[in-house]
Amino acid sequence: MLNFAKAEYQTRLKKTKQSMEKQGINVLLITDPANISYLTGFNAWSFYVHQLLIVIDQEEEPIWAGRRIDASAAQITTWLSNENILPYSDDHVQSTRKHPMDFVAGILKEKGQSNKTIAAEFDAYYFTARNYIQLTQQLPDATFVDGTTLVNWIRIIKSEQEIEYIKRAATIVTETMYKGIDRIQAGVRECDVVADIFHKQISGTEEFGGDYTSIVPLLPSGEKTSACHLTWTDEVYKEGDPVILELAGCHKRYHSPLARTLVIGKPTSEMEELADVTIEGIEAALDIIKPGVTCEEVELAWKRSIEKRGFEKESRLGYSTGLNYPPDWGEHTASLRSGDQTVLQPNMVFHMIPGIWMDTYGIEISETFRVTESGVEVLANVDRKLFIK
């Protein structure tokens, strides 16, 4: 069931250990489900209980530690050998009696790591304050350091196989976006449109299926378009409503996000202008992308473009994306924003999402792009315009 050749996982692990060595880290505790999956293939919806991957500098193979009923998922979906799949008993689950980190501390003691430099992803999803408190209490001789995004930064440059999965996701999002735009009209319930969107996302194409996306479709309508992370309701669309569609295609956990805006009926001239400004800004930013350019230079091209038209946007212009699990499809590494001097390299993938939100409406028109050897490749294939229904 592995989605990549075992050699690719080994390369990723090797890079992880190199990064650990540079930072003087002996043990890395990984809770971000995308990082666990990246290194081992692990793929199950079991991140709602504590689970983690333990990478020890002196040991060839990482250790998966998780709930007993999830050990078979590790056996089925990863390349790890059975003796490195270490389950804890069920009385550790959401319990005040036993905590899974006590189990993890026990493993580290047994492996002779209790006085080493141990990094954990301090600011990653699912590495809670309680995890930190338990581990530091149980391992008083260890030195704890922050390993947040250590693996994420290795993920930022994609392999050919990863790009292939992301392109399949882009095909899915292209078809899904047109399906959503096609279905929206006055008198139709929001939930019925979103149901069709989900259907297309998950069924995918005849050649390959879809996977769940790490963020559900976001479809604010009317004045709610001023709020970018609302989902949907069971109200019907009304004549004159603007509707934002932000959604992704996903294949084998790899994402291609995309946003478009439409208006049911006649857009106001303000909305038309805002869409124009946004599209001009996207194009100005895309124009300068090639290896060697920095993230902040891309954002600056956008900013200069919209400033000429009298607009500004405080929030970042975009972020690295790819392999992800809920609640986010962003990779938490490079962002297209002022101060981010990450240098673009081939096979980085970003979601550039220039949203501008006014008091009572907003516009989002986005693209996911790959940095190529000489420039940029936009992945989805949806008209870049304000859609009118």
Added chain:
Amino acid sequence: MLNFAKAEYQTRLKKTKQSMEKQGINVLLITDPANISYLTGFNAWSFYVHQLLIVIDQEEEPIWAGRRIDASAAQITTWLSNENILPYSDDHVQSTRKHPMDFVAGILKEKGQSNKTIAAEFDAYYFTARNYIQLTQQLPDATFVDGTTLVNWIRIIKSEQEIEYIKRAATIVTETMYKGIDRIQAGVRECDVVADIFHKQISGTEEFGGDYTSIVPLLPSGEKTSACHLTWTDEVYKEGDPVILELAGCHKRYHSPLARTLVIGKPTSEMEELADVTIEGIEAALDIIKPGVTCEEVELAWKRSIEKRGFEKESRLGYSTGLNYPPDWGEHTASLRSGDQTVLQPNMVFHMIPGIWMDTYGIEISETFRVTESGVEVLANVDRKLFIK
């Protein structure tokens, strides 16, 4: 856009403050999205960045603290006044320069709370180790204590309006389960069945729409039924495959989960026996449920029933459910398991999920139930049997 009368939110807040007072807590920092929603109505997919609700014992209204572009979601979906919606600037987002908890510490200082007893949900989703480290560094004179599940325990008894939403979710899950069972057959791709399941979950019924569920549908097939939290693939079902369907209906963020198992073709006699044992065990457990019975007594009735047939199950039999956000639809309070002496009371709602997983196959047949004044009400309406296709 509130889903409940403002008075209901006020009652919830009052109970929260009473619980804080009993535990000597002056300030409660809430990150669990379900708890934030429970107290304020807040409903957006913005929990992928740091956001929290600050309840101060001496202040009437809580404070929402989150990313600037999500402040309008707080204005639209909550009953909070504008001056209690405090946004941080975008350079705090997934950044190594500024952390949102520095912003939160600033609020607490300004409100004169920096030397008080501050509880945070140490083991809740999205309260990271980094949050804890930043807050304790910024507020050295405060006493930090663990407030995990303080609000969750208030959520355990549902109001009539909450029960109504859960019953709508049960109607959705009933129709969805039959749709999934109907669509599964040899030669059909797993992703195409799951697409139809999503469609039904989200469109809901003609009277009310569906919401996204906090866990996606889990549909392991074949030998993968030995692993309970696998999702789906784009492979086709094969003759003889067992398939587990664990999924929920959701309405306005309230869940009714349900699991069933089917076999494509003729089940083995071992599978038939395991299904019989499971159903007998569920019925033995349901039989004793009424107010006054403890959670561990319910589990014991199940355990005795299956032990008579020579089976055992280590994992808990079930858990409280209701209002939830990804990654879990469980409430993290009472569990149906040995040692849990929570006394059942009317309008508690549990998902009883007796799964038994063998080395190469498994059976899950579950029910979500409400404790009534005198007994139990099973919420969904799906035949309790091993389905044969």
